[in-house]
Amino acid sequence: MLNSFIYLHGFASSPKSTKAKDLIDRFAQIPIKLTIPDLNAGDFSHLTISRQINQVTAEFPDHSVPVTLIGSSLGGLTSAHLAQRNPQVQRLVLLAPAFGFLSHWLPKLGSEKIQRWQQEQYLLVYHYGEGRELPLSYNFVTDAAQYQENLLQRPISTLILHGKQDEVIPIQASRDFAASRPWVKLIELDSDHALGNVTAEIWQAIRSFCQLGNGD
Template identity: 30%
Template sequence: MNVASTASSPSAGPRWLYLHGFASGPESAKGVALAEHYARQGIHLERLNLRQPSLEHLSLSAMMRTVRDAIGGERDRAIIFGSSLGGLTACRVAEEDARVCALVLLAPALRSPEQMRRNVGEQGLRQWQETGWLETTDYAEKRKARVHSGLLHDIDTIDSRSGGWPDVRVPTLLVHGRQDTTTLLSYSRTWAHGKRHVRLVEVDDGHELVSSLGRIASLADDFLRPFLVPPDEKAGPR
């Protein structure tokens, strides 16, 4: 289910969606803070539940379907914020779905299989593949959890379609912390290099980016300024 969903029409402008990261949820600190920030501007930032079909059987394909469904109909449009694995999901949807107008990526999990393998280590990877399960922390429910190895296969399959790097063509703001040890900044630098439509901003922060929420909101406001101007102001004086 999506949280706090509201109806929208093409004339009302694009939907604004927030995609949380791995083992997180719609009530993540970044998602809540950004939703509150945009609510003060009269914008509803819908925080999707990407624990699809469940955290235990997490699937990137299912996460992407959830996002596409949330965008709405054929004539609807969306601005997507994505954190970590949610950032990768946002990229994968944007490269296939012309309804996406712009992206704001927060420490996106680019080349996620490589980053996951580095994080769990060789022994952890073998155990994940042999037993079928990865033991992890469910940050949303504050408990121990496990994730099926099908997630790795699913991401590998989707990555293989584009050589591992998402082929995103829409305007993109990418914010990444220099102290991030979960999703390395070097991947974001490589992906953003030479792309005029991608703006990479490096901040002195870790993966959670909790110390940079104010700056992220300010950067996003500037980047998304065309979508923040009321339609009657865009039209100019009559």
């Protein structure tokens, strides 16, 4: 059956990230098209998870075509919420998904910085895709607060790949998520949040999970 594959990059990243380029090359060799929308949408300052969901939904093919979402970090969290509300998504591959994103990220900023962000409405955030700091609206935080993991209850075939040395989103977040959802398979890797040293392992896991043979 024809499938549509869409990759969602992480926060302050881009379709040119190392993971995105690696996957698009590997998919091309099969050959299968991997769609990678730019979730910055030319306006990182007004990024929200809701905007990402709307943007990716607009990329979906005809309703008869099942969609597999591959999401990295915040793209993984977005993918999971997209799948919860859209039955067209029939498979999820989540790479170090950002479950509990705000609870991990905001404490690192510190209460004083968060307060200033709330008052001034914008905070300078380092954007890895652009290689510079860009302002981000506080609306990002208020919007993200509504996307809680307890809402994710649709039994959709899900593979999570997470590094045991992840310093951004602790692997415990994925362990907790998988523990109460029998439809989720978690593979723990000897890596950090970037998963840069395990790209071959990730690809093998994706191929097996998505049943991508040489001739598909």
